[in-house]
Amino acid sequence: MSLHPVLREKLEAGLLPALKIGSTLRDARLPALPNKVYAVIGMRRVGKTTFLRQLQDRRQHATAPERAVYVSFDDDRLAELPLTQLNLLLEEYYRNFPQWRRSEVVSWFFDEIQVVTGWERFIRRLLDTERVEIVVSGSSARLLSREVHTSLRGRGWETVIRPFSFREFLRHRGKEPNKPVAHFTAVERSLVEKEFREYLAVGGFPEAQGMAPPLRVQLLQGYVDTLLLRDVVERFQVTQVAALRWLTRHCLRNPAGPLSVYGLYRDLKAQGHGVAKDTLHALLAHLVDVFLVTAVSLSTDSERRRNSNPRKIYPADPGLVGAFDSSGRTNVGHRLETVVLNELERRKADVGYVRTAAGFEVDFHARFLAAGEALIQVCADPGDTNVTARELRALEDARREYPRAECLLLVLTQDQALEVLRIAGHGIRVDPVYQWLLDGASGA
Known part of the structure; x- marks a missing residue:
């Protein structure tokens, strides 16, 4: 058996310089941990692939360029790729660079690797038999946060990529400050306050930057539609799609608000949706799993009190608030809370x-x-x-x-x-x- 020609093409491309065009550097970092597989996870369209390429670029500048290899499996021609192809890929690389095998660390960046059934076994064996650093990333539909440790048997280390923080937002615009805010002049402070109001409205999805408001709303709504279909409905075999969409709209239109599953159950029942309360709990858990929302519980050491009080729901990005709020309200307070919660998670x-x-x-x-x-x-x-x-x-x-x-x-x-x-x-x-x-x- 020979290496799939498309995979060979991907290997050759993955040895080239990583960043041919400029991209905004992210603040996320991978800690130096031996015998760990770094799993880069997060909501769709937040920049996970770009982050992998940035990591590759850093490694290429620190070592011999061919010791940092990026391979993307995001190609319909690689559908149903057998597991044996991953081993052929490895052997092909070391045939070209035998001097590095088991003598120097080679960094492998595998993007969308979850399309290969059984990829976890290959990754664990690679970690055990070669001198490597391994970073994997993929769609949250197949590489969920809670599955990383299970599939890699405790050898995975998660790094979550989120929409731009405010500092990354400013960096993307070429306006990142280089001193503490307390040292700002009056003009600098006014400029940052103007940019912050813009951040509250636009949010931090990279592709949404610079878009006109109607196009941005359409883009963000499209992100959520794709996420629901690919990462929730297909992944979890959800049959109550209407209830899922209703729940999602409710969460995004009422940011920072308390959510009572029993209240939602009554509202849905009144609208003719026969959804069990356990199903609603599961649907909300799915939305959290795919990084669309965060559910904040009452801060208490009592499990009973925590479970009996409503949770407060926050979207993954302030831009989603405006994309789904049809009331015309600016919701500055809710956007502020959303930004603070997301920063606390960072x-x-x-x-x-x-x-x-x-x-x-x-x-x-x-x-x-x-x-x-x-x-x-x-x-x-x-x-x-x-x-x-x-x-x-x-x-x-x-x-x-x-x-x-x-x-x-x-x-x-x-x-x-x-x-x-x-x-x-x-x-x-x-x-x-x-x-x-x-x-x-x-x-x-």
């Missing part, structure tokens, strides 16, 4: 929301991997003194339950932050959201 925080014994609610309670925790309240309209007072009272009340947590109130602009600081209690930090985004590293 910082690998364990996130919940707080409801105090006195009935006050705080948007986020975040525990960070490195150390520390934070209570974060997001306020889009601090000009309303009643709203601001309520938000501050909620933080102060929650601090009694979480005395070691940093308290942070995030607002839209610097002017708002200065105004709120006049009435904020001791120990409550007030920042514009964009400052927290740009200056933060791993904690709050």
